[in-house]
Amino acid sequence: MSQVSRHNIVDSRGNHVILGKRVGSGGEGDVYEIAPHRMDVLAKIYHKPLNGERQEKLRLMVSGCNDDLKEFAAWPLDLLHDGKNGPVCGFVMPRITDCEPIHKVYGPSHRKESFPNADWKFLVRTAKNLAAAFYIIHKYGYVIGDVNEGNILVTKKACVRLIDCDSFQVQTRDTIYHCEVGVAQFTPPELQKSKDFKMLRTRNHDNFGLAILIFLLLFMGRHPFSGVYKGTDDMPIERAIAEFRFAFGRSAALKAMSPPPNSVGLPIVPGEVSSLFEQAFTESGLHSGGRPSANDWWNMLDALEKRLKKCATESMHT
Template sequence: MDLFDASGKPISVGRKLGSGGEGDVYEVTTIGNDLVAKVYHVPLSLDRQEKLRSMVQRCDARLKNVATWPMVTLHVGINGPVRGFLMPKVVGYEPIHKLYSPAHRKQLFPKADWAFLVNTARNVAAAFDAIHTHGHVIGDVNQGNVVVANNSVIKLIDCDSFQIAANGKLYPCEVGVPHFTPPELQSLRSFHDTRRTTNHDNFGLAILCFHLLFMGRHPFSGIYSGREEMPIERAIQSFRFAFGKGSSHKGMAPPPNSVTLEIIPSQVADLFERAFGESGAHSDGRPKAREWVGLLDYLKHNLRSCGQEPAHKYFGGLAGCPWCMLEQQSGIVFFIGAITTVTGRTSFNLTAVWQRIMSVQLPSELPIIKPSSFQATPNPLPKKMQNTRVKAFLQRACATTIVIVLVVLLATIKVPSIATVAGFTAAFFLFVAGFDDSENSSERTARKKALTEAERKWREVERRWKTELGNALFKMTYPRSMYQS
């Protein structure tokens, strides 16, 4: 495929760098190393072509600084239909969820402390503000369209999906991720005809900031006290902010070993309350991106270092280091410390990390599950079987009565032998008939089978309880001296 820019200049693409659902990304080394080309798999609709032209026309330095914004349209043939665009190249960045996830952060951002996370959240808010200031809306806010470098600089990617307003026309964003979709849009099956607003974006912005400040936790993922299931989507729709002031009234509580709003200034905590509460669903009810920038800057400039662990940064308004307290309570290490050598370089503090590993307490033994702790629901015998049991009892009782009467008569008066034989014969067959269990055998077989299956399932549950939640795996991977006296 021969590609040209809007002026008719041929554009040669090189090595493929990546591929997505809509198109491929290529090197364009003939132009420079700071640009890449996105080429769509299939021809674009006229509306989509107009949208890309409008984005290119409105590209400026501020947008290029925060996003992989389309800079030049690519055409099939000179003055042909738009089939792609040139955009800034992003190198040395990782998806933002690999920063706010404690496990990934230790691998990819080992030097990142809480100050780094606060500054990253501030930069995300600044990027949102840049988009909103230009009159656009991101729409599909999610953890996959924000990337971050090792200096906390972020970039917004997949900008061609943004909602763009240009020349009196609105080019909508037709996609979205449920975990970042605000309550008022949760019931929609499609965003095709939905006009997104900056207030909708501000909900997703608050989710990203919460992820960054609170160790990857989702604000609507908590412990629900109700009986039914409470997936995140439903919790969002019903405003069940698990970490908020009124969470208990909505049957929610933060998960165990969670970082709570108590570690941040009340002004920043109020931003989350406003973003996730009912009032936020009203027009412009949520904090704007610029407000987040201001208060996160305030938090950033009021951090202090822990006297025990320099890797711990926390809000200076607190009485003590919350990270030390959390590590002592949970055994979870959120940040990796470093030591400074005589050369001034920093290196991994193996001794400190090993001490933390050794301080992890052995999990308590699992309680024994007793079948008696569960309430069984009885399954009564069928009505027909109950009647059969009564009939059998009466038959045996009648046979016994006949035998007793015959014995008494034989002992007191002379009874003809034929009558005696007939009586005993009748009593015998009547008694035997009382033990005929043919009608009950199928029911008994079914119940024995059900009992066997229930016992098998119980043994399986018991096995999983011990292997998945017990101490066996912990003892296999932990120093033996830690759990043997």
């Protein structure tokens, strides 16, 4: 389990914490049940000792915890220490149950297995709730940074929960505690060429990843920068993003791109919604605050959901 003895872990009040069954494992640490009878929370224990900066970042997240954050995220609730007065070796977080990764919602084949009753209204509601989660994180001054499909879970009621919150960017008046990771297919153009994510991230950067995820939800798992390229060289998604080659956009032809065959396009959504995608994925989004905010998306998707009607012929169609 690393250099930390599982029999020597204490919480912030000096109480011994008994670890139960391991329920998850990642590159940075393992996740355990807390015994006995603590089914509402889990403990994350890091594999390696944390430097002072990482420990202070977790202290700030715990001190900033509130009911809004706990509703949408597996937010750090309490610090765990390697012995009394010892260094921070992990934290306690809410246990999130009955969820599936978001790719099982927007991927048509996965959706049939994991969400067999999900119609297009369910996808719109999931997108709306995702925007609400981003709004709450931004409201309290945090930046997600590492926006990607692996850090977002969805319930059978289309509620959204964010995990791996200890990677978020935390900023005080004097210090930035960076998010040092990222996934290329959700990274905005201005950061695509960076080899080191240890930089100031902004809400506008997060808003690019949010728009990608909303597009994936509304357009059957199609990535907005994955299309047919008319050039002779390779056009991986990361390069298409860096060069603003939005395959479904108004300027796609000028960028030598077109949507994939047999894919649905922007005309299936109201013009106000497609305009938000244009704003998010074109050069205009580079400016500070240039991309639609989480609140912009929530308002537009809420209006879209209210306009949906059930098909009289096929109940699964809206």
